[in-house]
Every structure is written in C-alpha cells, then in structure tokens.
Amino acid sequence: MHFGLTGEQEMIVSTVRSFVETEIQPHEAEVERLGHVPQELGDEIRRKCIALGFYACNFPEEVGGAGLSHLDFTLVERELGRGSMALVHFFGRPQNILMACEGAQREKYLLPAVRGEKLDALAMTEPDAGSDVRGMKCTAVRQGGDWVLNGTKHFISGAEHADFVTVFAATGVDETAKGPKKRLTAFLVDRGTPGFAIRPGYASVSHRGYPNSILTFDDCRLPDAQVLGVVDGGFDVMNDWLHGTRLTVAAFCVGRARRCFDLALKYAAERHQFGQPIGRFQGVGFPLADMVTEIDAADWLTLSAAWRVDEGLPSNREISSAKLYASEMLARVTDASLQIFGGMGLMDDLPMERFWRDARVERIWDGTSEIQRHIISRDLLRPLGA
Amino acid sequence: MKVLVPVKRVIDYNVKVRVKADGSGVDLANVKMSMNPFDEIAVEEAIRLKEAGKAEEVIAVSIGVKQAQETLRTALAMGADRAILIVATDDVHTDIEPLAVAKLLKAVIDEEQPGLVLCGKQAIDNDMNATGQMLAALTGWSQATFASEVKIEGDHAIVTREVDGGLQTIKVTMPAIVSVDLRLNEPRYASLPNIMKAKKKPLEEKTPADYGVDVAPRLQVVKTTEPETRKAGVMVRDVDTLVAKLKEAGAI
Ligand SMILES: Cc1cc2nc3c(=O)[nH]c(=O)nc-3n(C[C@H](O)[C@H](O)[C@H](O)COP(=O)(O)OP(=O)(O)OC[C@H]3O[C@@H](n4cnc5c(N)ncnc54)[C@H](O)[C@@H]3O)c2cc1C
Ligand SMILES: Cc1cc2nc3c(=O)[nH]c(=O)nc-3n(C[C@H](O)[C@H](O)[C@H](O)COP(=O)(O)OP(=O)(O)OC[C@H]3O[C@@H](n4cnc5c(N)ncnc54)[C@H](O)[C@@H]3O)c2cc1C
Numbered sequence A: 001m002h003f004g005l006t007g008e009q010e011m012i013v014s015t016v017r018s019f020v021e022t023e024i025q026p027h028e029a030e031v032e033r034l035g036h037v038p039q040e041l042g043d044e045i046r047r048k049c050i051a052l053g054f055y056a057c058n059f060p061e062e063v064g065g066a067g068l069s070h071l072d073f074t075l076v077e078r079e080l081g082r083g084s085m086a087l088v089h090f091f092g093r094p095q096n097i098l099m100a101c102e103g104a105q106r107e108k109y110l111l112p113a114v115r116g117e118k119l120d121a122l123a124m125t126e127p128d129a130g131s132d133v134r135g136m137k138c139t140a141v142r143q144g145g146d147w148v149l150n151g152t153k154h155f156i157s158g159a160e161h162a163d164f165v166t167v168f169a170a171t172g173v174d175e176t177a178k179g180p181k182k183r184l185t186a187f188l189v190d191r192g193t194p195g196f197a198i199r200p201g202y203a204s205v206s207h208r209g210y211p212n213s214i215l216t217f218d219d220c221r222l223p224d225a226q227v228l229g230v231v232d233g234g235f236d237v238m239n240d241w242l243h244g245t246r247l248t249v250a251a252f253c254v255g256r257a258r259r260c261f262d263l264a265l266k267y268a269a270e271r272h273q274f275g276q277p278i279g280r281f282q283g284v285g286f287p288l289a290d291m292v293t294e295i296d297a298a299d300w301l302t303l304s305a306a307w308r309v310d311e312g313l314p315s316n317r318e319i320s321s322a323k324l325y326a327s328e329m330l331a332r333v334t335d336a337s338l339q340i341f342g343g344m345g346l347m348d349d350l351p352m353e354r355f356w357r358d359a360r361v362e363r364i365w366d367g368t369s370e371i372q373r374h375i376i377s378r379d380l381l382r383p384l385g386a
Numbered sequence B: 001m002k003v004l005v006p007v008k009r010v011i012d013y014n015v016k017v018r019v020k021a022d023g024s025g026v027d028l029a030n031v032k033m034s035m036n037p038f039d040e041i042a043v044e045e046a047i048r049l050k051e052a053g054k055a056e057e058v059i060a061v062s063i064g065v066k067q068a069q070e071t072l073r074t075a076l077a078m079g080a081d082r083a084i085l086i087v088a089t090d091d092v093h094t095d096i097e098p099l100a101v102a103k104l105l106k107a108v109i110d111e112e113q114p115g116l117v118l119c120g121k122q123a124i125d126n127d128m129n130a131t132g133q134m135l136a137a138l139t140g141w142s143q144a145t146f147a148s149e150v151k152i153e154g155d156h157a158i159v160t161r162e163v164d165g166g167l168q169t170i171k172v173t174m175p176a177i178v179s180v181d182l183r184l185n186e187p188r189y190a191s192l193p194n195i196m197k198a199k200k201k202p203l204e205e206k207t208p209a210d211y212g213v214d215v216a217p218r219l220q221v222v223k224t225t226e227p228e229t230r231k232a233g234v235m236v237r238d239v240d241t242l243v244a245k246l247k248e249a250g251a252i
Helices: A007-034 A039-051 A069-081 A096-100 A105-115 A234-241 A245-270 A282-311 A318-339 A342-346 A352-362 A369-384 B038-052 B068-078 B098-110 B131-139 B192-198 B239-248
Strands: A120-122 A137-145 A145-157 A162-174 A180-188 A196-200 A211-221 B002-006 B009-011 B034-037 B057-065 B082-087 B117-118 B143-154 B156-163 B164-172 B176-180 B203-206
Touching: A007 A039, A007 A069, A007 B068, A007 B192, A069 A245, A069 A282, A096 A105, A096 A234, A120 A145, A145 A162, A145 A180, A162 A211, A162 A234, A180 A211, A180 A234, A245 A282, A245 A318, A245 A352, A245 B117, A282 A318, A318 A342, A318 A352, A318 A369, A342 A352, A352 B057, B002 B038, B002 B098, B009 B068, B034 B038, B034 B068, B038 B057, B038 B068, B038 B117, B038 B143, B057 B068, B057 B098, B068 B082, B068 B192, B068 B203, B082 B098, B098 B131, B117 B131, B131 B143, B143 B164, B156 B176
Parallel strands: A120 A162, A137 A162, B002 B057, B002 B117, B057 B082, B082 B203, B117 B176, B143 B176
Antiparallel strands: A137 A145, A145 A211, A162 A180, A196 A211, B009 B034, B143 B156, B156 B164
C-alpha cells in the first residue's frame, strides 16, 4: 500500500489549484451577484483550459482527451471544488455518456464536445420523476420512421449554455412480475430543434451563478440518428457511463471543504477575543479537529473508490459511500466553519455563507443521501437474500 | 543555442517560515517546497526563447538534495527539454553555498557549452543574490543582473535591468549570464500534456565529485532569529495628525 501522489499527480494538482486561484476565484463574487456567468468570462476560462490541455481531461486519448485515470480525474475535480461551480463548469468536463456516440455522432457531438467547441447537458429529472428515474413521463413515440418526443424535464444544469442535450425518454413498457417497467432510450437533441425549448428554471439557494433550466418537448421530431446507444438501452447507457458523476460530487465536496476549513483555521488563529486567539478555546479548537478528521476521511474514501474503479474492482457501494459521506461532511464543515467566523460568517463580504448555502445541494443532486443509503444497504443485504 | 537554467528547491512562498528551536536555521522538515519563484521566471523566459526560435534546447540544473528531482520535473513540465540533478547533500537543512553552486554550474557549462545562462536574481530562502554574479566571474562571461526584459540579437543580448534609480538597458556579448527579476514575465502553468511528457524527458543524476568540486561549507550560520513582531500601530484622524506624529517621532 502506498498513499502518496506521484510526481505527475502532484503537478496536476498544483496546476489546477493555481488555475482555480487565479482564473476562477477572483470572479466568484461577481458571478454570485449576477446569477450567471457572463459569456465572455465563460469563453475565456474555456479557452485557457483548452490551451492547458485540461479540457475534457476525463476523456480517453483516442478521442482527443487526456486519458486521465479515474483517480487522476478525481484529483482534478477535488481541486476544482475550491472554485465556484458556475465558473468551473467552463473548465470543461463533458458528460462521459458521450462516449456512447457511434458513427456520425462522433463527429457531430463527441469530438466537438471534447475539443470544447460544443457544450452539452444531461436531462433525466422531471417534475414527477426525480429519484425514481424509471417513473419518467417524457415519451418518445415512433411516427413515420422518426421519434416524436413529448414531456418536460426540470432542474437541468448547464442547459442555458448547451449546444445539445442528452435526453432520456420512455420508449416502451415491459410487463414484469413486479408490475409494468418502462424502457428508456437516450437521445441527442440539438438546441433549436423544432418543438424543443429551453426555459429558465428556479432560483436556487445553492450555486447561484449556476442556473438550472426547464426543458420542454412538444412533438419534437428526431430521426434515428439521434438515438444514443441502442433503442430501449437507456439504462445500460446510464449504468455504463453515469456512475462516475457520484465520484465527482464527492471529490468536489472534499476540495470545497478544504478551502472552507483553511479559512476557518486561519481565522481561529488570528481572531482574538478575551485576550487570546479564539482557536485556543476548546469550543473552537475541537470543532477544527473534528473537521480536519472528517475531511481526511472523506478524501481517502473518495480516492480509494476512484482507485477501485481504475482497478476494475466492484465499486458501486464504495462510490455511494464516498458521495454520501463527503456531501454530508461538507454540510457539517461549512456550518462549523461559518460558526467560527461569528456574525461575519453570515455576511456576504466573506465566502463562508456562500459555501454554507452551496453545500446544501450536494446532498440532493446526483442521487440524494437517501438514495445513496438505499444503494449501499441493498448492496449489503441483497446477497443475504434480504 | 542551448540555454542553461539553474533552479533551486526552496521553501514554498506560501509557507509561514518557522525558526528551529536551537536557532540553527529554518525548519524545513515536512514543509511544502517549490521551485524558487525567480527561477520559474527564468525557466519561462528560456522556453519563450525556444518558442521564438532563438534557442534550440533548454536545460534545467538543480543542485541540492535528491528531492530536487521534483523541482526539475516541474521545469520539464513547463517545457524544459532535459535536466541535470547534482545531488550534493542528503540533508534537507544543508544549503549548498553560492560559490560551490557557481563552481558546479561552471563545470556544467564547460560540458554543455550553452550560449546563455538564465538564473533567478536570488533564491527566496536566504536571499543571497550571489550565484549569478559568481558564475559570471568564474566563466569570465558577460553578466546582466535583475533583467526585466531580454532580447537576443545575433551574438548580443539587450537586457533591461531594474536598478535603484529606474531602468537601465545594456548590451552584452554572448555567451552571457543573465539573472532575472520579478517583472520579466509571468510563468505559465504546466500544461497537462507537458506534465505527462515530463516523466519521459531525460533527467541525469550526478554528484559534485563527478565535476571535482568541493561543496564543503565555508560559511557558518551563527544564529537565526524570527524578525521582531510588529508593535500595534495607532490610527490617526487625518493627514495633519499623521504629519505631526511623524515629526514628533523624528521621522521627518
Ligand atoms: C440544482 C440542481 C441541479 C440539477 N441538475 C440536474 C441535471 O443537470 N440533470 C438531471 O437530470 N437532473 C438534475 N438535477 C436533479 C437531481 O438529480 C434530483 O433533484 C434528484 O435526483 C432528486 O430528485 P427530486 O428532486 O425529484 O426529489 P425526489 O426524488 O422527489 O425525492 C424527495 C425526497 O424523497 C426521498 N426519496 C425518494 N425516493 C426514496 C427512496 N426510495 N427511499 C428513501 N427516500 C427516498 C429523497 O431522498 C428526497 O429526500 C438537479 C437538481 C438540482 C437541485
Ligand atoms: C445579523 C446580526 C445582527 C446583530 N445585531 C446586533 C445588534 O443589534 N447590536 C449588537 O450589539 N450586536 C449585534 N450583533 C452582534 C452579535 O451579537 C455578535 O455577532 C455575536 O456576539 C458574536 O460576536 P462576533 O460576531 O464578533 O464573533 P466572535 O465573538 O469573534 O466569535 C467568533 C467565534 O469564536 C467563538 N468564541 C468566542 N469566544 C469564545 C470562548 N470564550 N469560548 C469558546 N468560543 C468562543 C464564538 O462562539 C464564535 O464561534 C448582530 C450580529 C448579527 C450577525
């Protein structure tokens, strides 16, 4: 066993950290105030990221990516967690699911996404189908050799900037012993396709500059060429490519927690009350001890889950443990750090209140904490026949 | 033309330096170490010369502990072509003195025959500001210190220097030793492809004995102390009060 980073990994971490500190952090407060990332700023981050060779670094070399391992990519994501979600969106990491592109789809979607010429988004969630993906009401029906999509998706991140969206729709129902089960298919839908509209979503307490959108499909007609993967193979595409997003959430939470902790630690050492640094009071020093312990634990849990994926070991349970623990750890760390700042922690002069708000969504998206516990407990109990 | 860039592994500029309890120096055990920031600027300038077609090869050299390998890998990841590590001590607290470093660099120069040496004006650990100058003396080459601009024109270098009174531009004959200042350029981040390539670039390991240089210390550190903590200041109402206070203190 060896717990150190390699020389390359150290350099990757150091480059991404410097990038976040100089290219991302100075713009965070403005983006938070505006509620969106100005186009020029997003483009500039994207351009610099491309020049650095980090754009789409999660993709294999044969399609133009950097071919990073899951572990290396997790380190990148962890450093990005130190920056605002809205801005690091432009430090492009297209959805891995695009690797399912075949034939002409590669030239039209996969390669431009990897080159940073096209931005993508992923749409599964609907007003009536969140955790229960299979319950989706969006349908794609065969009509005159085409597919006709109808339905609504909501909470879709990055859609406002997206050139195309990977959309899941129900394409049939199987009658099973446990009742009817929908078959899903993934489609690539270009912005501007007739019948497809992207509308602003809700104002969220977390990641204010990173809006969510509502997507509507009103008799949106798509040729067969837009099917990603195979018809009725939506779940396979999802399982093959989307497990990694839970890891990125975990890694992001660890990076964010470190940044938050660093500020709280410094404040505890510098802020004096009752004639001494507040960190000397156990009431402040002990929470710091708990925080760093939990951050380290989440860090190792996440890195080891990524390592398992690279090694081809079973990792579904471990990835869920990492996502669950890291996101819940971040909630505790942001709260305890804010507390150390006293009243100033609540004020938007400092980033603490933003970290505290941002942390809330991490326990909800990419599978709620309850869904992670469900995955973990089923993984443990199913083999026992329970 | 080859460009030689000496790089030093020093305590990271973000680290809060702590003096060792026995006053023998600064505590370097388990502290983050990085490339001396001025050397990063020198590496950047050398790579830019290569990109502009003024240099063919950039060679980074480091002298010190074995861990300076990491510093050299950083230089390689930025874009240097190859590296030479001279392992001169195995104790992280031993600083190889400027004269020994200059002698070793002179030996490397004799072997490599570079047309230009770009070095940091000083290392941020003990701020000696001596190696470049000593190297120029040992080689008999032209020297231009504190560069804020470097232009290569044929067999001359036009160097703008940051001097106390402002800027001074001089023309020196190559080969030359140029020590670089803060405003010369902004070093690049190591790009991901270059980080991946760095491992495959040659890194040669040597010892001072290979060059017949004695690195035994000639200086003795008598004592290291923390700078005096600044006393609390006073807030003044306006400029008039400030001037009065300064007069009172005999400062003006
Ligand atoms: C800001 C934001 C951005 C998002 N971006 C995207 C995106 O880009 N693309 C996309 O497709 N989706 C996106 N989502 C959707 C996100 O993945 C869902 O919000 C999430 O899956 C939960 O679904 P839901 O909100 O409908 O909650 P529900 O599924 O309705 O859950 C409500 C509550 O019930 C609990 N619950 C549900 N089922 C169970 C169960 N079996 N056992 C125990 N408890 C259960 C949940 O844990 C939760 O507490 C985004 C969400 C947010 C908030
Ligand atoms: C919205 C708002 C409105 C307010 N309105 C008013 C008002 O109208 N009038 C007014 O006078 N004040 C007001 N306050 C100030 C409020 O009472 C202070 O914020 C509070 O007393 C904490 O002080 P502080 O923010 O300076 O934090 P600090 O005292 O600096 O505390 C920082 C951290 O150190 C901890 N700490 C400090 N000492 C100890 C110790 N001995 N042992 C353990 N832990 C310790 C604290 O619990 C905290 O976690 C307001 C504050 C806010 C946020």
